[in-house]
Amino acid sequence: MASMKLRPDIFLAAAIPGLAWFLCCPVQAADRVPANPVMANQQPMVPASDIHTRVYQTVMQYVQSQTQGYPGKVNIEIQPLDSRIRIAECDLMEGFTVQGARLWGKTHVGVRCVQSATKPWTLYVQTDVQVWGDYAVTALPLSQGSPLQSSDVVMQTGDLTKLPAGIITDLSMLEGKKTLLNMPLGTVLRPDLLKSMPVVMQGQTVQLSSRGEGFVITADGTAMQTANVGQVVDVKVSSGQLVKGIAQANGKVDVRF
Template identity: 30%
Template structure:
């Protein structure tokens, strides 16, 4: 992933999960599915749980907004006085997601999920004007604006250095975020060019040169032939550079 792209941080995720566990303690409120709305106490805990989960992968100054949905009306749940909200495993609290609800009062035993929509607002680079597919980005093409990071997949950018010289693989509307998934892969070298090959293993690294047998695109495997005729497969990692892990 590019250095200037924002991405989830494992340490912050772990910390947020700890907060989420505290927020998800059982709610001592009575509730039955036939009620028109969830009790305020339960809604507050759901909001706190979703907020902590969303902030785990968000920039420090991001603004998080949570919209709590409704249970499937086809469910028939028994009344419950102890409801415990929790984060289902594998569900990221960005965009459209779900929060779990389980009854733990001993008389009724049910476990369901509730839809939530989470928006995470922060500043990122967006298209300053409509841009066609194939456009090679310059600083005049982008500007900083607040966007919903959770609205789409792909990493966003906060500094132009991560976009310099990159080309779009699809058109962008004015104000639309520039994401890693919108960019064409860099071609680091062409077939037949001389490339530097770095072979790395446990405690050592060896550098050599060879001829690329195919074009080297960013992050893709490519075959390289040395002067002695030996062929290796490595990953294109930079301008005329190939990395082989042994």
């Protein structure tokens, strides 16, 4: 379950038509507070602790809904609003992210008041979205061009948001791959560090396999092209007919057409 941890700093912005206000907390002087239209004295206010709690809950619920399906356990840390900041009462809040922003690592989540008896407001809360999961690293030093074997790789657990983009989190992604360069022990594996190896060579005799409900049909044929794992290859069977299939890591061809 995602957890909420409050830390002392926050980036806050309140937007009004035609003008964007940015406030960096904590507030240094009390006379700065009325300058923010969200805090205007003529607007009804609720106790800061109550409205702040609703802001935190809105952020948490939004992040939880948007991070379902992430490759690991999601931990959410929300930085608190300064206790001296007062926010106008709001009947309904909603969370959002700026277009193009990703809920990954340190980011900002917007909270807007969409239903209020007073002037609507918008603020941004700094949030750290951590994703703890498994990723592949080399279990021993590997030379350039080495075909990857299961014994060459070990899975480690860590915060995926602190690692390079596109890291390998599923060992099936290593099938039919070889290294592009020398790799020391503990190298975090990424697709751009690997190269596909042909598993079927042109002219090679391969086994065709077709599966259905309750049956498996196999036949031998001749590969008409060289193919990597997952690529389509034409296979000529004894009758002279060409059959298309998907090249597998074991050199067989899976017929799915």
